[in-house]
Amino acid sequence: MPVQLSAPNPSQIFPIPGVNIGIAQAGVKRPGKDDLTIFLLDEGVSIGGVFTKNRFKAAPVQICESILNAVTPCVRALVINTGNANAGTGESGKAHAQMVCKATADLLSLEADQVLPFSTGVIMEPLPFQKIINALPTAIKNATSDAWTKAAYSIMTTDTVAKAFSKKVTLSGEEVTITGIAKGAGMIHPNMATMLGFLATDACISAELLKPLALELANLSFNRITVDGDTSTNDSFLIMATHKASNPMITHWGNDDAQRLLDALKEVSKLLAQAIVRDAEGATKFITLHIQGGQTLEECKKVALAIAHSPLVKTAFFASDPNLGRILAAVGYSGIEDLDQSKIELYLDNVHVATKGSRCMDYREEEGQRVMKQEEILVTVGLGRGDCSDTFWTCDLSHEYVSINADYRS
């Protein structure tokens, strides 16, 4: 059961003019499962993307990066399969992904470099490209503008809940819409989570703003979550602007309209990222880590990730056991060479647990226990070294995580 996360209500996930989505069953996953999703984009849609920093980049990631690095990419379709990551598959994996793009392009009278491929699933197994190619006509034929929610389901792997959010904002009197979907539940670590994320808006935004926008949105959302510290080979996040709304073209972020749109884009990105943690494999707790008093953002991040990746901290959260010395230990080994343990403060929600590196005199374990039993927990660590602070999101480590990942392919 995900933590405080329910399935999207299709009536609240709004279509984006300029984007149609088709879904089919290619048989990459078990028969009867949607595993192929196609986005069809009207001419003129602008795109920005960010991709995994894993040096073992999946074949589709390599192709996407090379297409989006071109001077004027004119992307008109995305092809997304689940069930196979097409990673660790070498040159033949790349050839297989290119064959899928070419087949899609032929059906749509496009060039192959107008199609971006995405894959997610098992690593190091050959992509069953022929099955995908066979199912393309069905997916294309089915494409409609109101299939976002269905697409959120069709890109799931070990996710238990589909992840889709929409938001409308008014810019100079004109309504614009943002809709996004994402998948991911394990192999989740900054830069980036094992995830695919697709965000679209009908707002008019200059094409050259989109790549830096994708980076900024990812940094504020997907790069602040971690489930297990495993950075996937396939992470991909796209932002698409279809320019179908009537707002004045946004050419920089320095005015009210732009800020309102940016805030809404950040909000949808953050909701998607948090949804991934809420639905993390086996998670029973959603944990916000707020690190303050750092000299730099980088050291806040080190501390947050040390806590978030500690199996001992994560199992203590699972057990609702306020064995909070484990958090202090993680702060201690996070890699800040000149950390002064006598300045560390630790709070669980508003319960002051440790001060000056030592247990608070008036801390009572029942208070810690009460917070640890909640499904949502805020951990605040004060480093006492400076003015920087930062926030990350993670989850606990349960028996279910082990079961899911031990049995993933069986």
Added chain:
Amino acid sequence: MPVQLSAPNPSQIFPIPGVNIGIAQAGVKRPGKDDLTIFLLDEGVSIGGVFTKNRFKAAPVQICESILNAVTPCVRALVINTGNANAGTGESGKAHAQMVCKATADLLSLEADQVLPFSTGVIMEPLPFQKIINALPTAIKNATSDAWTKAAYSIMTTDTVAKAFSKKVTLSGEEVTITGIAKGAGMIHPNMATMLGFLATDACISAELLKPLALELANLSFNRITVDGDTSTNDSFLIMATHKASNPMITHWGNDDAQRLLDALKEVSKLLAQAIVRDAEGATKFITLHIQGGQTLEECKKVALAIAHSPLVKTAFFASDPNLGRILAAVGYSGIEDLDQSKIELYLDNVHVATKGSRCMDYREEEGQRVMKQEEILVTVGLGRGDCSDTFWTCDLSHEYVSINADYRS
């Protein structure tokens, strides 16, 4: 059940002249459990030690470091308690540890700075120093030279098997003996494992060699194991030389005698370190990671630790599932910026799994499966970048790990 590790046979764990060990039940742990161990050292014993690199150093670690950093430490006793780590306890924790040292010194007519304190157990709870002080006379009265095996049991926390090894070597016709004990099963990560390790030899070794020797031995053993990536607040490893044997004094490592002794010391340290992994919390597999073809030792280590800390890799080993793309993914995110995925080779024992970053054409999953089912597995990763290679040891991640750490204090 630990992996290929049986309890020490007391008749093969040899006493070290100059070292007597006494054990008592102080009541820090549950009644009826040995939890206090005292080493009594003859005058003139030389000591070298290495301690946790966690910035949150436990009180006893701070005291040990300050005593051993003195110009001529004359240590005559070690006091070791389990059940409480005396970490995250601030100034009062340090005062409590000092009171234990002072009480020990008074009973033995020593100065307080001739007593080294060690603690292991729960973090951030006040040390029940009075219970320990009350039990000191019993421990001292019981001290004998043949209590090494019993001491290996009395320093255990979540260990399921006591860890003790002995070795005899002949130096210029004179027999010398090495005996070591260690504890540790979780919170195990280089620099160092959550462990206490005590190694003694009756060999004559110059006092000034001992500190660098402790570092070298730790680097080749305890700093090459990881269970969960959590570096403890209390890690301590001591090497003691009692000078009771008749070998010619070793003043440098440049002759045959010295090399023979060094090899034996390394062997005992490695056996102790590997025993910790074999007995790791919930472990069902003992995994040797051999990384070759690195440009530097540092990058071999990065790759080994990325694999060893990946919950996805660890759960795949637990399930005996040759989902080996997870290993490639970990290599990819290990932090080598200019890694070329098309040069990566992967072997499971002698089964060639991936070549040039891609699945081998003739790799058959049954072969991978066969190796994954073994209790001892060698993973070899070739980076194809240089001539450096290195070896680390780790284990799988099982349901039992979660259970042990979720229920640690209950």
